[in-house]
Amino acid sequence: TLGQTVLFNNKINSDTTTFIHNEEQIFINPTNPNNVVAVWRDFRFGYRQVGVGYSTDGGENWVDTLIGLTDTLDGNPYEWESDPGITADRFGNFYVVDLCFNPGAPTSAICVYQSTDGGISWKAPVRVVDRQAFEDKELMTCDQTGGVYDGNLYVSWTRFIFVPNPPPSTIFLSSSTNGGTSWSSPKKISDGIHDTQWSVPVVGANGEVYLGWVQYPNIMFCKSTNGGNNFSSPKIIFPLQTGGYAFLNGGVGVFSYPALATD
Numbered sequence: 001t002l003g004q005t006v007l008f009n010n011k012i013n014s015d016t017t018t019f020i021h022n023e024e025q026i027f028i029n030p031t032n033p034n035n036v037v038a039v040w041r042d043f044r045f046g047y048r049q050v051g052v053g054y055s056t057d058g059g060e061n062w063v064d065t066l067i068g069l070t071d072t073l074d075g076n077p078y079e080w081e082s083d084p085g086i087t088a089d090r091f092g093n094f095y096v097v098d099l100c101f102n103p104g105a106p107t108s109a110i111c112v113y114q115s116t117d118g119g120i121s122w123k124a125p126v127r128v129v130d131r132q133a134f135e136d137k138e139l140m141t142c143d144q145t146g147g148v149y150d151g152n153l154y155v156s157w158t159r160f161i162f163v164p165n166p167p168p169s170t171i172f173l174s175s176s177t178n179g180g181t182s183w184s185s186p187k188k189i190s191d192g193i194h195d196t197q198w199s200v201p202v203v204g205a206n207g208e209v210y211l212g213w214v215q216y217p218n219i220m221f222c223k224s225t226n227g228g229n230n231f232s233s234p235k236i237i238f239p240l241q242t243g244g245y246a247f248l249n250g251g252v253g254v255f256s257y258p259a260l261a262t263d
Contacts, residue, residue: 012038012053013064019043021051025085029118030144031092034058037119039084039096042066048082050098054119067096067113067122078102078109083137089151090144094119095180097128097140097155108135110157112180128174128183134160136169141201141209149207149227153180156189156199156211168195171213175228189222189231190215198257205262212237212258219258 013021024040036059042051044066053064068081078100085097094115101108111125129135138157143149153176158169171190174183189211190196199213209224211231218236240256248254 008060010059010062012055012062013040013042013044013051015042015044015051017044019046023083027086027088027094029092029094030088030090032118035092035118037086037088037094037115038062039067039086039098041082041084047103048080050081050084050096052084052096052119052122056118063120068098068100068125081111085139085155087140087142087153088144089142089153089179090146092118093179095140095142095153096122097138099135099138099157100125100127101134106134107132110135110138110155110174112140112153112155112176112183114180126180126183128155128176129172129186132161136160137198139200141203143203143207145203145205145207147207149203151179152177152203152207152227154201154203154209154228155183156201156213158197158199158213159186168193169197171196171199171211173199173201173211173228173231177227184228187228187231189213190220190234196220198255200258200260202260202262210260210262212260214240214257216240219256221258 026038029035036055038053042049049066052067053062081098083099088094096113109130110128113122115122136158140155143152156173170192172186194215196215209228220234221237222231222234224231
């Protein structure tokens with residue numbers, strides 16, 4: 001009917017199994033709104049991989065693949081990949097970040113892939129960090145301001161150290177000033193005293209880096225005005241009434257975490 005909004009629900013991935021797919025994100029090419037790229041955790045083989053799909057017609061049709069299947073050929077020794085995030089620079093280069101690990105092993109890595117052709121192909125992964133710890137829930141953002149920090153990539157995540165009597169989890173952040181080719185040493189963001197999880201970075205209009213995360217039982221926030229080199233002291237934004245996790249509407253699990261955006 002004239003004046004009504006037409007909605008469509010197109011399938012992004014080509015999997016025909018009954019395995020789950022979740023933790024998806026989507027990003028639109030800032031130079032071409034018809035070019036859309038999505039990522040998700042993909043279990044089509046029964047274990048964790050990262051799926052990536054691209055569309056060149058505004059989301060009407062999609063082509064998808066598993067981004068990590070050939071990693072061992074590129075020097076990545078990890079079998080599983082998980083927890084993907086996606087962003088793009090203002091020139092339309094896409095970046096995917098994910099967690100790489102082997103089941104049961106104490107080591108893990110955070111890897112970043114780059115695509116310069118709208119998600120059709122991806123370069124070999126670059127490791128942000130690779131160590132004797134479990135890095136978890138990494139997310140990424142890119143400076144698109146055209147300012148002094150334009151093109152900077154920022155990845156934040158949670159680190160768990162599996163040793164006897166481990167300390168609480170800690171939020172870290174690393175940045176790249178050369179399109180993900182190399183990364184800065186991880187910068188400790190949270191105090192390392194309280195349990196933390198699910199950090200979310202965004203970039204402001206003047207290149208500020210804003211970071212929010214869960215520090216039970218509160219949502220925390222800090223910011224950097226010099227390209228992620230230094231951050232303000234973390235402060236509490238508001239308390240979590242549920243303690244972080246709850247079940248709503250007859251058993252739907254919900255996790256309270258900050259979802260940041262800038263205008």
